[in-house]
Amino acid sequence: MLSRSTELVECSRVPFAAGLAAHGERTALIVDGRDVTYRELADRVDAVVHRLGSTRRLVLITGGNALDPIVAYLAALAAGHPVLLVPGGNADTLAAMIEAYRPDVVVDDGRFDEHAPGTTHDLHPDLALLLSTSGSTGSPKLVRLSHDNVQANAEAIATYLDIRNTDRAITTLPMHYCYGLSVLHSHLLCGAGVVLTDRSVTEPEFWNLVRNHRVSALAGVPYTFDLLDRVGFADLDLSCLRYVTQAGGRLDPERVRGYTALGQRRGFDFVVMYGQTEATARMAYLPPELAAQHPDTIGIPVPGGSLRIEPVPESDDGAGELVYTGPNVMLGYATTPGDLALGRVVDELRTGDLAVRTDAGLYRIVGRRSRFAKLFGLRIDLQRVDAVLGDHGLVACCAGGDDQLVVAVVEADPRQVRKLAARASGLPEPAVRVVPVAELPRTENGKPDFRAVAALADRAPGDPSADGGPIDLSRLRSLYTEILATDGVTDDSTFVDLGGDSLTYVRTSVRLEKLLGTLPADWHTTPLRELAAAAGRPRRGLRTVETNVLIRALAIVLIVGSHLHLFALVGGAHVLLAAAGYNFARFNLAGSRGVRLRHTLASVARIALPSAVWIGGVVAVTGAHPLSSVFLLNGVFGPDAWTREWRYWFVEALVYIVLGIAVLLAIPWVDERERRFPFAFPMVLVVAGLLTRYQVIGPDTPTSQILASYVVFWLFPLGWAAARAVAVWQRVVVSAMALVTVPGFFHDEPGRTALVVGGLLLLVWVPRLWWPALFVRPVEVLAGASLFIYLTHFTVYPYLRDIDPWLAFAASLAVGVAYQQLWIGLGRLWGRWRPRSFGAPAVAGREPTGNPARTVTVTGTGG
Incomplete structure (x- = not known):
């Protein structure tokens, strides 16, 4: 049965998506080394608009940093079809969303599948986009965003970043994630270019793209900056870079200060940003000129928005809940297809974050209302425990279990972590369960996965599967520690990262193969946990x-x-x-x-x-x-x-x-x-x-x-x-x-x-x-x-x-x-x-930049 409001003339559209042709022959997208101009992109979008038809329909699109899904997405926004954007390459999520929301059209990797000739939904005229919240990817709970939300947030970001039509961004984040999507929106709004790639920042090919196409904008979540540290970002020759943005979670203040100083030396602005999917991506940003003095703040509201702090009864230190108002605040949530007919049900966004306003007029996040646990009669601020552990150089995340505080930590002394967490939470040490992990559990968007951290409490101590594979990873770590004479071995370490050389390569490869059965050709650059997971059986009487x-x-x-x-x-x-x-x-x-x-x-x-x-x-x-x-x-x-x-x-x-x-x-x-x-x-x-x-x-x-x-x-x-x-x-x-x-x-x-x-x-x-x-x-x-x-x-x-x-x-x-x-x-x-480099301990799971203790030999033979 078709709905009563199905004609496209009755709905609004996203202006920047409908006006692509106005930028003419400027480069819009760079795909596989080929420039796609705005005029060509507009023609492709028009073709898909025609294919979608004149009846307004719910269009599910599997996102991807590629031309076809972006064209389909822009076509839907330009014509007024509401888009349900889900991760690409995730069959389970796709199936769950199709079952939950019964989309009229499914566009998967550029392939159109029409589930209904018209529409089976009553779609509100303002509805433009449906996204999972950052912490619930794949959940049927969706954020309902309007055409005005999308346009307003793109304009705000373009304004405070001063995006120019000569700028070029590169995709470092998935399209279905609101942060990655906002990069696309804000640059297309200004007639700038976007390089499409799924390459990681750890791959040389990624940096080849940056240099070859003179990329001026780089975006990342905190985990991205961990990876940038590993590849020696500070030493890369990137003269074209104009601004680097960070959002998606708290970045340690010292690292904010460090990247700000690096940007001042290398000629780019480092912009810390704060947002949520419910605000179509951004609510606040820290002006680069203030970052060195106030690296622990989220800054000021984005243009057109405002922030206020509302007192909460559980806070006794002057902090309150941060509340945002602006044209980018969502219409509301959807949990069933029937909710797609709803209009605006919220006028302001209660972020759930606890914050204070500093004397400089900047906002600082100090905790989260939902990140409290009630243990032994005590109300535990989990965010504060995380911050304390982070201040001690630990990569850790905590969650509340049934009767204990669960702390996931990347390769650290459990006794030290337990003491620090107990002191920060006020709990007795036996109430703290420390679980060493190769890396923190994360959602698809790169944020800590708190549910997964809590689930770690169910792992039996000493269970081999707890380390990620059938092989006892402690034996592999011990082997690397012995041969490479280093204490910095984690489950995520590779032979090359630890300073392996051709002399130790021989000893390591032979002994590893004895433990694992067979070794892949690239074992020396493969993390230990992946080697263990891929272990095989050797041939009888033979080894490679x-x-x-x-x-x-x-x-x-x-x-x-x-x-x-x-x-x-x-x-x-x-x-x-x-x-x-x-x-x-x-x-x-x-x-x-x-x-x-x-x-x-x-x-x-x-x-x-x-x-x-x-x-x-x-x-x-x-x-x-x-x-x-x-x-x-x-x-x-x-x-x-x-x-x-x-x-x-x-x-x-x-x-x-x-x-x-x-x-x-x-x-x-x-x-x-x-x-x-x-x-x-x-x-x-x-x-x-x-x-x-x-x-x-x-x-x-x-x-x-x-x-x-x-x-x-x-x-x-x-x-x-x-x-x-x-x-x-x-x-x-x-x-x-x-x-x-x-x-x-x-x-x-x-x-x-x-x-x-x-x-x-x-x-x-x-x-x-x-x-x-x-x-x-x-x-x-x-x-x-x-x-x-x-x-x-x-x-x-x-x-x-x-x-x-x-x-x-x-x-x-x-x-x-x-x-x-x-x-x-x-x-x-x-x-x-030997003395430690710079007199500072290495952060577990992350190699300090420029550690002089790492040495590599070329060969070991002559004749």
Whole structure:
């Protein structure tokens, strides 16, 4: 049965959605690198308006940061069809909303499904948009917003942010979330552009989009800023950025102050905002010029709105409930289809937040009326407990259980958390239940999920599933703690984030696979909890081994055996130089430019120090080498012809190559090019290295040509490119380069040429190999100690080869392993007493920016 009010002429519309064509040929949206002008967008919207018809209908749209759902959404707003916006890719929520509200039209990922030829609803003329509240995504309780609400809030935001038609925003939040939707509204209102992407701010591709399209506006919830800290946002070259906004929850005042100061240095405004879905997104904002002095406030009302504080009986500190009035206040709630016929039932919004007004005329949130728990006769302000824990550097969230206070905390000492929470709440310590988690439970909008926190109380202590998988995560954390000599391991840690290097990579991968059965190719960048969840069963009698690990183990065996003339298989060191570049790309290129530089210099130190100590000891005892060898300067001061001074050429070449690249990447322009072109960049270095490989430039050194660092340089970026080759065509390019450039380098040594080419092709095409389980541990030991075996074997085998060459061979390997263990022990001692960076503890679950304790090594072999 059709309703009585079905004609579109009887309803209002959202002006900015109906007037897109007025902005002409300006860019409205950027989708997959293609500009969609406002005129083209308007034409697409008109086509969908025609398809929706002249009868006003309830249109359910699955939101997404893509062209089709946005066109459908704008068409409905422009024509006056009420929109029920739900998350995309969530079949359960979609089904629940269809069942609860019986929409006339469903637009899912651009596909139209008409459930009724006209409409089965009585739709109020002012109704424009239905959204779930931020804390109840998927709930049948919806916020009813009018056309005036949507337009007024977009205008207010555009006014206080001073959005210009030259600005460009990028989607960092989901479209179905009112904050993400408000970014779209306010920029389209002003004729500005929006880059559509689902990329995370942790992905290099996201920042490539920001730079390529000169994005000037960035929006985020508190969790977004946690991620920005992890990727070294402060060091990114983002000269186009004009303003950064934050909403969706409280951001720690010190971080507000920090981002405000960063914005002042880098030329962007940092704007803290406050809002709720019931206010169509925004109610208050903190002017950037006031943020440094008042970082704990939400600021002032948005243009056109007003705030007041209404006293409440439960407050005894002068705080009251914050009440907002303005043209963006919702019409009311809907819980059934019948509520869609209702008009305005509220004139002001009682936010539920407790606030005070400061002497400066700014508003500060001090708690929430609904976030109180009654335990043991005490009324507990949960918001205040959260704030106290946050002030102590803890990432935590609390909720009221049946008979206890439940505190979810990210990797912290439960005893300390229990004491702090008990003191803040006034409860006895036994009434506080602390549950360590890998990360706080969050809603789809990135806000803390208080119901999920309360549900944590039902987990049995020690239950493996409580840690997120069938594997006991404490064992995995202990393994990382032991091998990486760090106390900062959480369930969300990755090997690379904790400073893993190619030496520890070997030990870690083998022992992890023993625990988990199999390892994915990207295990080193996968959080521990995901590794545990993906654990599989190994094949009987077989285990997989990383190809680069196997290469290192076999190469050092070939090097020592060839020097003892047990067999004649040479060329391993040159393969290892490529493997060094391969590992450099995997471990040293994460984080900001400053982090990269620190990691790379630390890598050089971890190669050079054990080398200089060993060679220095040999020189002191035997006088077998000049001092230039101790300081790895044989390539500068040593002879051109082959002598014993050239024995350590690999270490010397590696140190100078990595130092040169460190200097190169310290240049902001170069660093940005590498991030934008991760595969092309090392290939350009390969081409540059071929100039010295073919002696187009550089000194003529025919005798030691295959040993000089500037001559063998091209192999390092070739391995780097192999690690960056993700597409088949990229692997083909690297393979072709190896097949073309290696032949002829070793003159009349076809076996050596074949060994090097074969090793490079394995790196490119075969990331892992099945290996007899019995021999996996020896491979781990030899690969991990390969640098140390290389350093020591020149000194060991001459004393034993005349007695028994195989004894000399075994002794050379054993001494190298022992020397490695010595340095591991020294590293652990250093890790125990080294000073903390900046004298401040790390926040659990979040790495401090610029922690100098993190070190990464490039490789561990030579020959």
